[in-house]
Amino acid sequence: xxxxxxxxxxxxxxxxxxxxxxxxxxxxxxxxxxxxxxxxxxxxxxxxxxxxxxxxxxxxxxxxxxxxxxxxxxxxxxxxxxxxxxxxxxxxxxxxxxxxxxxxxxxxxxxxxxxxxxxxxxxxxxxxxxxxxxxxxxxxxxxxxxxxxxxxxxxxxxxxxxxxxxxxxxxxxxxxxxxxxxxxxxxxxxxxxxxxxxxxxxxxxxxxxxxxxxxxxxxxxxxxxxxxxxxxxxxxxxxxxxxxxxxxxxxxxxxxxxxxxxxxxxxxxxxxxxxxxxxxxxxxxxxxxxxxxxxxxx
Amino acid sequence: xxxxxxxxxxxxxxxxxxxxxxxxxxxxxxxxxxxxxxxxxxxxxxxxxxxxxxxxxxxxxxxxxxxxxxxxxxxxxxxxxxxxxxxxxxxxxxxxxxxxxxxxxxxxxxxxxxxxxxxxxxxxxxxxxxxxxxxxxxxxxxxxxxxxxxxxxxxxxxxxxxxxxxxxxxxxxxxxxxxxxxxxxxxxxxxxxxxxxxxxxxxxxxxxxxxxxxxxxxxxxxxxxxxxxxxxxxxxxxxxxxxxxxxxxxxxxxxxxxxxxxxxxxxxxxxxxxxxxxxxxxxxxxxxxxxxxxxxxxxxxxxxxxxxxxxxxxxxxxxxxxxxxxxxxxxxxxxxxxxxxxxxxxxxxxxxxxxxxxxxxxxxxxxxxxxxxxxxxxxxxxxxxxxxxxxxxxxxxxxxxxxxxxxxxxxxxxxxxxxxxxxxxxxxxxxxxxxxxxxxxxxxxxxxxxxxxxxxxxxxxxxxxxxxxxxxxxxxxxxxxxxxxxxxxxxxxxxxxxxxxxxxxxxxxxxxxxxxxxxxxxxxxxxxxxxxxxxxxx
Numbered sequence: 001x002x003x004x005x006x007x008x009x010x011x012x013x014x015x016x017x018x019x020x021x022x023x024x025x026x027x028x029x030x031x032x033x034x035x036x037x038x039x040x041x042x043x044x045x046x047x048x049x050x051x052x053x054x055x056x057x058x059x060x061x062x063x064x065x066x067x068x069x070x071x072x073x074x075x076x077x078x079x080x081x082x083x084x085x086x087x088x089x090x091x092x093x094x095x096x097x098x099x100x101x102x103x104x105x106x107x108x109x110x111x112x113x114x115x116x117x118x119x120x121x122x123x124x125x126x127x128x129x130x131x132x133x134x135x136x137x138x139x140x141x142x143x144x145x146x147x148x149x150x151x152x153x154x155x156x157x158x159x160x161x162x163x164x165x166x167x168x169x170x171x172x173x174x175x176x177x178x179x180x181x182x183x184x185x186x187x188x189x190x191x192x193x194x195x196x197x198x199x200x201x202x203x204x205x206x207x208x209x210x211x212x213x214x215x216x217x218x219x220x221x222x223x224x225x226x227x228x229x230x231x232x233x234x235x236x237x238x239x240x241x242x243x244x245x246x247x248x249x250x251x252x253x254x255x256x257x258x259x260x261x262x263x264x265x266x267x268x269x270x271x272x273x274x275x276x277x278x279x280x281x282x283x284x285x286x287x288x289x290x291x292x293x294x295x296x297x298x
Numbered sequence: 299x300x301x302x303x304x305x306x307x308x309x310x311x312x313x314x315x316x317x318x319x320x321x322x323x324x325x326x327x328x329x330x331x332x333x334x335x336x337x338x339x340x341x342x343x344x345x346x347x348x349x350x351x352x353x354x355x356x357x358x359x360x361x362x363x364x365x366x367x368x369x370x371x372x373x374x375x376x377x378x379x380x381x382x383x384x385x386x387x388x389x390x391x392x393x394x395x396x397x398x399x400x401x402x403x404x405x406x407x408x409x410x411x412x413x414x415x416x417x418x419x420x421x422x423x424x425x426x427x428x429x430x431x432x433x434x435x436x437x438x439x440x441x442x443x444x445x446x447x448x449x450x451x452x453x454x455x456x457x458x459x460x461x462x463x464x465x466x467x468x469x470x471x472x473x474x475x476x477x478x479x480x481x482x483x484x485x486x487x488x489x490x491x492x493x494x495x496x497x498x499x500x501x502x503x504x505x506x507x508x509x510x511x512x513x514x515x516x517x518x519x520x521x522x523x524x525x526x527x528x529x530x531x532x533x534x535x536x537x538x539x540x541x542x543x544x545x546x547x548x549x550x551x552x553x554x555x556x557x558x559x560x561x562x563x564x565x566x567x568x569x570x571x572x573x574x575x576x577x578x579x580x581x582x583x584x585x586x587x588x589x590x591x592x593x594x595x596x597x598x599x600x601x602x603x604x605x606x607x608x609x610x611x612x613x614x615x616x617x618x619x620x621x622x623x624x625x626x627x628x629x630x631x632x633x634x635x636x637x638x639x640x641x642x643x644x645x646x647x648x649x650x651x652x653x654x655x656x657x658x659x660x661x662x663x664x665x666x667x668x669x670x671x672x673x674x675x676x677x678x679x680x681x682x683x684x685x686x687x688x689x690x691x692x693x694x695x696x697x698x699x700x701x702x703x704x705x706x707x708x709x710x711x712x713x714x715x716x717x718x719x720x721x722x723x724x725x726x727x728x729x730x731x732x733x734x735x736x737x738x739x740x741x742x743x744x745x746x747x748x749x750x751x752x753x754x755x756x757x758x759x760x761x762x763x764x765x766x767x768x769x770x771x772x773x774x775x776x777x778x779x780x781x782x783x784x785x786x787x788x789x790x791x792x793x794x795x796x797x798x799x800x801x802x803x804x805x806x807x808x809x810x811x812x813x814x815x816x817x818x819x820x821x822x823x824x825x826x827x828x829x830x831x832x833x834x835x836x
Contacts, residue, residue, distance in 0.1 A: 033731075035672075035674075035731075036669075036672065037668065037669040037670065037671060037672040037673045037674055037675075037735065038669060038674055038675065039665055039669060039675050040674075040675040040676060040677050042677055043665075043675055043677065047662075050654070050658065053652065054652035054653070054654060055652065056652065057648075057649070057650040057651055057652045058650070058652050059650070059652060059653045060652075060653065060654050060655035060658055061655060062655050062657055062658075063748075064747070064748045065680075065712065065741055065743055065748045066699065066743065066746050066748070081426055081430070083426065087702070087703055088703075091701040091702070091703075091704075092701070092702045092703070093699060093700070093701060093702060094700070094702055095746070112623070112624070115624065116624060116625060117623050117624040118623040118624070119623070121529070121531065122529070132746075134701065134712065152648075153648045153649075153650055155648060155650040155652075161680065161741070163681075165703070165705055166705070167705055167706075168706075173679070174679075174681055174705065174709060175679055175680060175681060183646055183648055185646060185648040187582075187647075188646045188648065189582065189583060189584060189585025189646075190583060190584040190585050190633060190641075191584065191585025191586070191641050191642070191643065191644050192585060192644055192645065192646035194638075194641050194643050195643040195644045195645040195646065196645060196646065198643050199645060210639065211638040211639070211641070212325050212326060212328070212638060213326065213327060213328035213630075213633075213634045213638060214328060214344065215328065215344035215345060215346045215347070220624070220626045220627055220629075220630050221583075221584065221626070221629065221630035221633050221634075222630070223638065236330075242583065242626075244624065244626060245624060245626060246624065256583065258646070280677060281677055281678055281679045282678065282679075282722075282723065282726065283676045283677070283678075283723055283727075283736075284726075284727065284730075285674065285723070285727040285730045285734055285736070286727070286730050288674050288675075288676070289674070289730075
């Protein structure tokens with residue numbers, strides 16, 4: 001009966017008579033909405049970036065939130081009197097850390113080591129380097145990773161939180177995600193760095209990229225990529241450069257290190273249409289529920 | 299970073315090109331155009347190029363970059379009769395001084411404005427807020443040389459700039475706005491730096507304030523410039539930037555004889571630093587194949603003196619450049635002179651296989667399970683307060699990391715647990731329909747070590763122990779984690795409805811019905827259940 005379809009009519013008749021069931025108005029919306037569990041929209045953006053980095057052959061790295069000033073600043077050749085190291089910009093702790101053998105770093109700061117640099121002059125104080133901070137950038141993790149693996153090739157990335165002593169407002173939060181990638185290999189060049197950046201941004205959906213000179217204390221040459229966004233024009237998105245010799249030489253790194261980074265929350269603002277960064281962290285459950293999983297973003 | 303105001307008319311005159319071309323090309327030497335107004339543009343320059351902190355400096359650089367006038371700028375220094383003596387008494391508080399005289403100035407409006415702005419920008423950029431370097435400019439016609447730079451008794455009086463009455467140096471630090479702003483630099487010293495003339499009249503009390511006597515006015519023609527500080531090189535560079543900037547207009551630089559214990563020098567010294575770079579090395583780093591002659595051309599556009607000699611290039615670095623400390627700094631200028639827009643992009647040939655971090659891979663698994671259970675992911679801050687992290691949760695303080703000088707009382711420490719943040723999220727979302735089920739994955743800091751936690755919470759009228767217990771069971775089954783469940787003492791949960799999570803004999807988390815006092819602390823009006831576990835390495 002089921003096979004030849006003859007069951008249908010008597011079955012419906014049976015249900016109708018037995019339970020007096022009426023056909024539903026299937027076009028009517030439900031009264032009570034179902035809210036599915038979902039991954040945070042910001043996390044989905046981070047996941048996409050991770051996938052891009054993994055596809056491009058980078059190894060994912062992580063590190064401690066608490067870093068010594070040594071890894072956060074000194075290893076990156078930030079002079080000890082640099083304004084970014086001041087209390088007003090950095091979360092310091094009242095504790096000090098063990099630091100590795102610093103003779104070469106000290107020499108580099110004071111007199112430029114043996115790479116033909118002038119150094120910063122003055123005297124470098126290990127006690128200042130021992131002071132602990134909440135990492136102000138993920139570059140502290142990158143340089144430590146490279147110092148442990150000075151032989152080429154290294155391609156590594158991280159997407160993690162960094163901390164800056166900033167008052168909260170719509171475009172500033174005291175903690176925020178940074179993406180950072182490094183490539184260390186024999187014969188890699190500044191032109192290669194620009195090539196990687198173009199690929200990375202293209203995979204993110206930014207087809208047009210242009211490059212502008214920039215300044216970062218630990219890279220030379222340095223560059224700021226800008227991407228073209230419909231309706232906004234050219235938007236600065238991240239920074240990049242080649243680690244200075246003053247940074248790499250003390251750790252026995254002999255080949256150029258191409259490095260770039262960007263603020264992930266800035267991308268979120270551009271792609272999720274956010275007006276206020278706090279939305280990412282102090283979530284409105286309504287916003288999380290209403291933001292579709294398949295958001296046409298980047 | 300310093301933002302410099304560039305008036306279009308003035309800029310066109312300084313560069314010798316029209317404003318559209320200048321503004322189009324300006325970012326390509328390293329600048330951010332902040333604002334374009336009718337008569338002027340506000341442009342931000344980077345900390346490594348304090349020589350661009352004035353329209354005159356920008357004009358000089360852009361003339362080179364646009365090919366109007368390239369190569370090393372030459373500045374004449376005429377011999378002068380002005381002398382200044384550095385007295386040993388100032389050695390301890392502020393040992394270094396450089397100075398110069400610049401004559402024949404015409405202080406029309408943009409010129410005086412740009413000098414003041416340059417001074418301020420250099421105080422920030424090179425001077426570390428005047429501690430390392432401070433600059434004073436004076437109308438030299440009001441004072442009588444020779445001058446003296448000495449450490450003086452803080453009770454010495456003079457009339458500071460913008461005042462009509464004389465004040466002791468000690469009182470200037472208390473009463474003058476600049477004294478209050480910068481007085482801390484002199485803290486702990488019993489003699490203060492002072493520059494006086496032959497009649498003991500005061501030119502300057504560095505790094506605080508000038509005397510009213512030598513105020514620069516519209517009719518000032520000749521300037522005496524003093525730069526003092528704690529870093530010999532930075533002091534000289536700041537002076538070089540100021541005098542060459544003035545010389546870009548009508549200024550004529552005149553040398554000052556500086557006498558000290560160390561001997562006599564003539565200041566300023568504008569001789570270029572000499573470098574020899576290797577063209578191969580530069581090409582290898584930036585990825586170009588420029589012939590040495592072409593490379594020298596790029597550097598000339600950046601206002602270096604450059605002469606190719608075989609594969610080497612002899613480079614003369616202008617005395618106003620403060621950023622050249624290594625050959626790669628010169629290579630960068632080659633790249634900028636070549637033009638970032640002219641690079642043919644190429645991927646590196648480095649072949650590697652990407653690998654996710656195990657912690658991140660594990661997080662993805664946990665997310666899958668939690669989302670499957672109907673939980674929404676949240677990503678709260680890791681900064682919190684002792685009050686929320688411990689007190690509100692009825693938990694004793696343990697293992698926390700406090701930050702020094704927190705910016706608000708809401709962010710005094712890094713969280714040791716994520717759950718309080720979830721309850722905070724509930725409290726700001728009470729206007730949305732229940733049930734609400736949320737989770738968060740992320741870092742916590744316990745005993746200064748970064749660890750990985752998962753917290754989940756559910757709030758609605760029917761929330762009970764069975765609900766959260768089943769979540770815990772499913773979660774650990776799916777993650778293939780072996781856990782034991784014991785009776786708990788955790789004050790965050792209701793007695794009799796709370797349990798500890800034990801992994802390999804160690805307490806790693808807890809769950810249960812949130813205690814009513816805790817709900818009240820967060821202003822919640824419905825029952826909630828919750829769990830948290832430290833899963834790192836499990």
